Amino acid sequence: MFNIESWDWESKEKMLADTAKWKDKFEDVWEPYISQDGEKIASIVKIGEGEHNIAVNEGTWEEPFEKIWYSRFSPDGRLTALITKDMEWTMAVDGKTWEQMYEYIWDTKFSADGKIIAATTKVDSVYGITINEKTLECPVQLESIASHVISPDGKISAAIAQTVPLGQADLDGFLKGSWSVVVNGKPWKNNFVDVYGLTMSNDGKNIAVEYRDSICEYGILVNEKPWNEKFACTWEPVFHPKNSDEITAPVRQWGQWFLATNGRIVWDNGFYSLLYPTYSPDGNNIAAAVAPQFAKWTIAVNGQPWSVTFGECIQKPCFSPDGRKVAAIAKDKGNWLLVVDGAVLGEAFDNIWEPVFSPNDDKVICKVEKNGKYAIAVNGKIRRNDYEALWNPVVSPDGTKVMICGVEDGKYYRKVVPLSDI
């Protein structure tokens, strides 16, 4: 969270916008988004046939556009959206459009401080990565861009892109390799059958992907260099948070899934399924969603599965700040449950968003949904009023307060609540 120390942690409650009024004022109001610091709320609104604008707090952008979509706040609080003018697309930032127009633009990404805004663009059927209005030059023509990421400092951009054109039903060309990774506009030397799971280390130094070498052969590439080992299948790799030379990924061998670090299998047990390996903040522990048996899901920490299992699924594990506790959202018999260290906490919900730990680990706070209303739940128990719309709670840097942003009776409130009160 950018600049979180300087956010307003003092005002107990601010009513920042009456979104109910938007509904009277405009033909249609889309779902709202808020800025990271909770100070702004925005919705795309329809003001007439083929005419849209964005309502932000009490005002709107000056100029309406034919189409607007993908409104997202940059971490520095600027509001971006993708818009059309005369059938051409571009990025608008706080209502001001980039100069360059594009055949298409999508997939907005931000640097951690929000100063850098990047997106994938298409001009004259050529694809590119555009960063703060400047499209990176690429020595080869990119046929398509599947996904792109930028480093937290915004200095490195990387994308999975098709670097070789293919004719219709060109099986040979495909198997020779037509996909690669483009880093700051420069493609890697080799092309691959397929490239998946693009991941960048926090420091932006290393880039890892999964690649497919032939019909049933997969591996991991780190900065163009493949692991020596190949596998029957892989899932997306993750970096050690402190040591960007350590890369871990789920790999499939002999009909089972294992966890491998830098090519070597590190967990003794194989699983029916293994997803979302996650390092603790200090990097000393790894947790992952696993199915020790078919349709029995749980979390394994350092290879040891919890004894409790869930029949439907389990999502990405989440470590407490000190790395001692692990929380995850699981689904069993149609209900979503919060699970911490192998025990279900509190009640079942219709939906649970990603959990947040209090600094001393004793509280797990989540946004939950029950009977069409949203609420904040602490350790699986609803503690706050029902909201029509609600965002994930944010714990203050000193760990004493929580910011809760939500819409009640059409009014958007930003509240700061002492942690001890919830």
Added chain:
Amino acid sequence: MKPTIVKREPVVDEAMDQCEARLTEEEIEKVINEVIDKETGGRLWTYINTCIHCGLCAEACHWYLSNDRDVSFAPVTKIKDTLWVMLEKKGKVDAAFIKRCSQISHTECNACRRCGMYCPFGIDIAYMILVVRRICAKLGMVPLYLQDTVHSHAATMNQMWVKPDEWIDTLQWQEEEAQGYVPSARLPLEKEGAEIMYSVIGPEPKFLAQLLGNITVIMKVAGLDWTMPATAGWDNSNMAMYSGDFEIMARVERLHHETAQRLKVKKIVMGECGHAFRGAEYDGPTWMGWMKPPIPIVHAIAFYYDLIKSGRIKIAKKIEGPITSQYPCNVIRNAGLGSKLRYIMSAVCEDFVDLIPNDRHAFCCNAGGGTINCGPPWKKIRVQSAKLQSENFKRTGAHTIVTPCHNCHSGVEDIVDGYKLGMHVKFFSELLIEAMEIPEHLKPKEE
């Protein structure tokens, strides 16, 4: 055992011919034994050891029945000519044999599972056919166009090489089209927390974009809270499941189901497609270790049934004249939606003429199971082998055949062309758009 007498017109499939020239016997032996030993278990063993060679499955198969009871098309023959030989010879077979295996399993069987239903032992012959396909896929012996489709899934996570921007652009265009009928209609992209994520198969944005406009209108009239993803994961189809490339199948299904989880929806509603339902509801989740998809998936038939039955959608004027419907194997025989299909057909048609046989006993359109995706080289035999179903259609005297499945749609169009039936082929949603009531307040204002 004497070899089966097989009479076929030669078919040129470049990919298979090249693969035949390339494959070595060592490679073949290795892959066959690997798949049999490592990827199969109790089911295959028991099926092989239980089959008493009674031949009763033959009568279940439209390939056999449509080809004047040519023995080489009978389900049991298809196993005899593939797995029995592989098992007996412990994988020591040649490339020509593998090519024939691919021809049998990919192009001459729809994995419709009718024969399994007619086997006194319940031997799932279609499962064994998929084991054969798996072996072929690992060896690269897959018909050209089917393999190309699988490559599309692998590279783009959709069936039709649709690029990320083309997908979003198409949805935005179809939203405008829908607003022509219902000005307030919206196709909400990436709306986290919506009730429904609607997913479709690749050919919809590529060739049948109006279907996306139709659903936008239907959702608005029904007053539902829905969304579509603006990222890969929107395509619910899966030809990798049918080529035998299960790793790609799983990757596609995982992304589809994780997209629904990311969007925090309560359910996925999918368009009218049968194999996609199979992949998303059953084959994909099974490989991933999910008993059922983490976010439940509802097929269009069940979805429209709920909308009509609950009165969310009212029928203003039923469609006139006799209309029949194909029963897509993957949502009827293999998902039990037959009575719901009859309900919605009767609700929108004045004169719904049922097929005989109907429901789970109905015959396949002969396009399913990936066969139509094997492309032009294999079209002639496919249409020729749908003779039986062409006669069943003809007997109904209908002016329109409804196909709540994309494969059926294309397959039945080929049948209508090939046998000069002079019938229209439509999706159910196309009938619904014609027949449903658009409330006054949603209609365009008169200028």
Added chain:
Amino acid sequence: MYEFVSGPLVWIAFIVFIGGSLYRIYNMLSISKKEKVVFPHMSLKHSLASLVHWVIPFNNQYMRKRPIFTIVSFAFHICLLIAPIFLLAHVILWDESWNMSWWTIPEAVTDWMTIIVIIGCIFFLYRRLTDPVVKNVTDGSDYLLLAITALPFITGFIAYHQLFAYNTILILHILTGEIMLIAIPFTRLSHMLFFVFTRSYFGSEQGHVKNSKDW
């Protein structure tokens, strides 16, 4: 000779039959367990539903479509199972050796049942020789299995009616019966053991997993 086939060989036959059957079922279950999805997909309710529709004649669409096959096949299988167990002569043997006895079927009836089994075998043989699909998937082993099945009944029939060489035929009857028992677990006659399992699995998959039916 008689002493051997009616003494130690009976022991051997029954031990092999029972032990072999248990072994084969155990083996089948354990390799099914290896295939991790099999048991989670099973459901008792849908297994029973499937069995009910397939062990009662004409209780599914396919049987109704093929009445002759259904009648012959059911008559054959019922007689094949019932006749040897409730045959007076067999029960007397059990009584003499083990002092165990149970209800028996009148001899005239078991005689007819034997004839039905033999007719069934002839019907199946005829199909193997004439139905192109069946013929195409038939080899020596199929004829052998048919012979193994038919011989105890043919010899039993001859022995009962004492048509000729009674002693030799009797020995042959016992011997072929023992061969059949031994063959059941180790040949495709094991469909007798596996029927319940394959049916249950398909019924479960259609009903429990796929919300449909298999009849």
